[in-house]
Amino acid sequence: MxxxxxxxxxxxxxxxxxxxVPLSALLILLVAFWPAARRRLVWPTAILSVVALIFVPLTTEAGEWLEQRVARTPLVSTHxxxxxxxxxxxxxxxxxxxVLLGRHLLGSRRSGGRDAPGAATATGPGTTSGQPGGTVVTVVVGLLAVVVAAGSVFTVYRIGESGARxxxxxxxxxxxRVGPP
Structure with missing residues (x-):
């Protein structure tokens, strides 16, 4: 393109x-840490994250096309x-x-579909707030969510700042300017 x-x-x-990308990052954090948001937003989060992923190579490819049509400066190279x-x-x-969607679906299956908005979540051996895999998996997924969200947003910022420069x-x-344009 x-x-x-x-x-x-x-x-x-x-x-x-x-x-x-920042909207997906925010939703990932909400879904990872807030059960009420998870029940309502896990599908939109998954879909939006995939849409963001699709736009990244399209934007990069269009940028490579543009790179061949502008002056090659150190700032353009950095960007x-x-x-x-x-x-x-x-x-x-x-x-x-x-992963968040998969854990949600597994948790919903285990709870017999009681994981609908406003319903009680499953608890018991191997679950944490209805999430399969236990506490360790929940903590690891939460940490991954924080790292990925922060890294993605920071990278978007760095790219945008270098592009603006x-x-x-x-x-x-x-x-x-003083006077008429």
């Missing part, structure tokens, strides 16, 4: 990544290098979202 309505696709697609680090984080985020450094004046 090269252009959308005459504009480089990268500068439009990047907005999807900038919104979807390109950092941009390549987003895909592993997006994959990890989708995997964690799928590449696009705008030397392109504006510190002084406002």
């Amino acid at each position: 090269s252009t959308i309505d005459g504009l480089p696709a990268h500068i439009l697609l990047v907005h999807a990544v900038v919104v979807l 390109t290098e950092i941009g390549d680090t987003m895909l592993p984080w997006a994959i990890a985020m989708a995997v964690v979202a799928m 590449a696009a705008w450094t030397g392109q504006f004046s510190q002084q406002a």
Whole structure:
């Protein structure tokens, strides 16, 4: 994909990544740590994380197309290098979202479907708030959720900051123009 309505696709697609990745990260944290959110948001979280994952390589590919059509500066090179680090984080985020969904579905199956919104959750041997695998698995999944959410959001920030520097450094004046445009 090269252009959308005459504009480089990268500068439009990047907005999807900038919104979807942090939103997915927030939802992953909610689903990992808040049972009421888990029951209501586990499916949207899984779907949104996969959609974010799909947009990352599309945006990267569009960025590589654009890279061949702009001046090759150190700032563009830095942005390109950092941009390549987003895909592993997006994959990890989708995997964690799928693990959360899988644990939720297993917990719902074990509780006989009582894990519906407002219903009691299963407890007993091998479960923690209705989550299969016990406390150790719950803690490990929670830690993975925190690491993946924080890493993904930080990576989006780093990529966006480097892209803004590449696009705008030397392109504006510190002084406002006086007079008609």
